[in-house]
Amino acid sequence: MLSRVAENLYWMARYLERTEDLGRFINSATMLLLDLPLGTRFGWDILLQITGEAERFQQYYGQPTEKAIMRFLIADSRNPSSLLSCVHQARENCRTFRDLLPGEFWERINSLFLYVQDGLEKEDVAEDRRARLDFLENVIARRHALVGLLVGSMSQNPAYQFIKLGRNLERADMGSRIIDVVSAVIPPEDQGLRKTVYQSLWVGVLRAMSALEMYRQHVGVQIRSGRAVEFLLRDSKCPRSVRSCLADMELGLAYLPNAGIPAEALRRTRRRLDQLQLKELTPAVLHEYLDQVQKDLGVLHRSIENAYFRVREERDPYPHPSSQRIALQA
């Protein structure tokens, strides 16, 4: 497989994952804010922190109002992480490898893009909360259909592994950021908040990460911050946890050639996660750790990039397919 094609597959998967994660988080935050007492610290700007785009927002908009933030995160093509940009990028990347994926994939991703483009023209999703909820739910459903198509019909070939790597790296990245930002703004259980509000905040976070039902099944109905953080970071069964993302990437790399360096980077990240003492975790230590996760994921990304996307000229060519076969026969 061509390096460029592998890179496009990887980035398409990252953009699609980002699209869903963003859509989920915005919807979750919108629902959540309806429950909160006025004057709570949890404000719209948390979305800017999570996407890491607060600075860019400052550049184009002034006050972080709901409307401005929504326009920026959903419909602004100047923001490379906006939903519109992500869907557009995913579709453009997809053009270059239509032949590698099931036939319907291109049609569906194209139709997702058109849906987003038309939807943003027709509805004011920045202002109209109901339209926004509907719109984002549809985007998420369409993204699910894309994933389902791949899961249901792709072989475990290199193309699929690059999709898997991109999807999980993005998910782990977004997940660790959400945990970081949220645990900084939601105060510990015994401080100040009414229990119901506290519960609904964590329900919102788990729902944003599509992990609420699994949390209830694996951990329990009562949601406490320590348990939720542990679940989102280290649960080995829920596909949304950082640990599961790492495990899935490890499986993906096992199918690929030249996986030595990225696999090592992956193992390092996983070891650090395993060694983390969650019991006596202070907010400061958690933050420090999550910072490290972000760095580790960055290293992992670069090692994948170097191993597969930036093939250097000095590396030995691999044998011609027919000479390889002759060698095998001999």
Next chain:
Amino acid sequence: MQKILYEYPEGSSYDELLTAAGRPRAVARAVLEHFERLGPEALRQRQETADTAIRAMGITFTVYSEAGNIDRSWPFDIVPRTMSAREWSHIEAGLQQRLKALNHFIDDIYNEQRVFADNVFPREILEGSRNFRAACRGVHPRFGAWANICGTDLVRDADGKMYVLEDNLRVPSGVSYMLENRAIMKRLFPEIFAMCSILPVDDYPAQLASMLGDLSPRPSDKPVIAVLTPGIYNSAYFEHSYLAQQMGAYLAEGTDFFVDSEDRVFLRTISGLLQVDVIYRRVDDDFLDPEVFREDSVIGISGLMRAWKRGTVGIANAPGTGVADDKVVYAFVPDFIRYYLKEEPILPNVPTYLCMREKDREYVLAHLDELVVKPANESGGYGMLIGPRASVEERQRFAERIREDPRNYIAQPTLALSTAPTLVGDHLEPRHLDMRPFILQAKDSYVTTGGLTRVAMNAGSLVVNSSQGGGSKDTWIVEEDD
């Protein structure tokens, strides 16, 4: 019976499916009678189904200027263009003969240049050629074949005779539409395919792959073949991707390649560098190798010419082939056939006036209102003057251009391009068309069965190019019972 056939307008062009009396020709009888039976409503529905299928199959071409939605479906008409297998085999032989002569000419131009010495072709024409590449002098591509893939445009005049209009030797496109059009028609009208003997077209990708394989410098039964595309913004990207997929070849862009110090060409893959044997390039000479041609090219492969000249990689079409894709050179092809092959041309050229010849030029300037004037080096129907339809000012502008640069202009009589019934709403109307068969040549020679029929969708229009309101039809070569 509901009438869907048009009244045949008197004294107009030759119609491919109907006789002058308005009766179906023998090869078209089955399909036209079937269409009559189906009636207007059913036809309209099938046209809709076809349009939907085209969108769903993603059969598109790209429109340059439109940002955002860059894919456009190409209009497809469900009424096929028919031709008898007997007539076709005559054309097929003519096309093979023509490409053989053209390849002799290109090989001669870049090597001995006998054609000048023997006064068959004037040296000044070559000197005025924009597409002659000095860098290709002395190269001997395998089998002496420079143009491995040729798309030749054929038209039928009012006299019913087929003429060669031009030979596209650089990076001719359209073959994927030919293949997809047939796929759609088989889905839409399986019953007609069962009723008459329509020759299949779908062996083209296999023939192309095997021809490209023959160009491989490394003996092997599994050569590494790459289709070099300029990328997703090229109008023919769909075709590049389609052909690569059908051939099991890599679809690669310039940056995917790397030429090492031993002049070997590699692809960058996830397993490392992979040596390439044959490149089917869909990039023009100008942009092929920034070391030799345009330095600012970002879609080419640096060092490719070194590799090709050293013989480590085969390239189709060979660099420099475009020298014969010139409407002035075109005028000499019948002479080339006589000179190189010692044969009489099977297919006639359209009579052509070369403005570089004083007598021709005077005639052209005096008869601009009757002639079609074309620049020698343009494709896609750009920069043409259709005399009878042009305004006085346009004709004056062209007269100036011809006087300034006579080498670059040719003129031909305005042909009454043949027509075929085309579905307009719920009935059929005549629309003008041409035909582009594709010819392959390396070790062997091959011609597609029929080709791509392009049709001017606007009433009376003679311009069939996709970029200018053209559409396409399926082309049926039909075997008749004797």
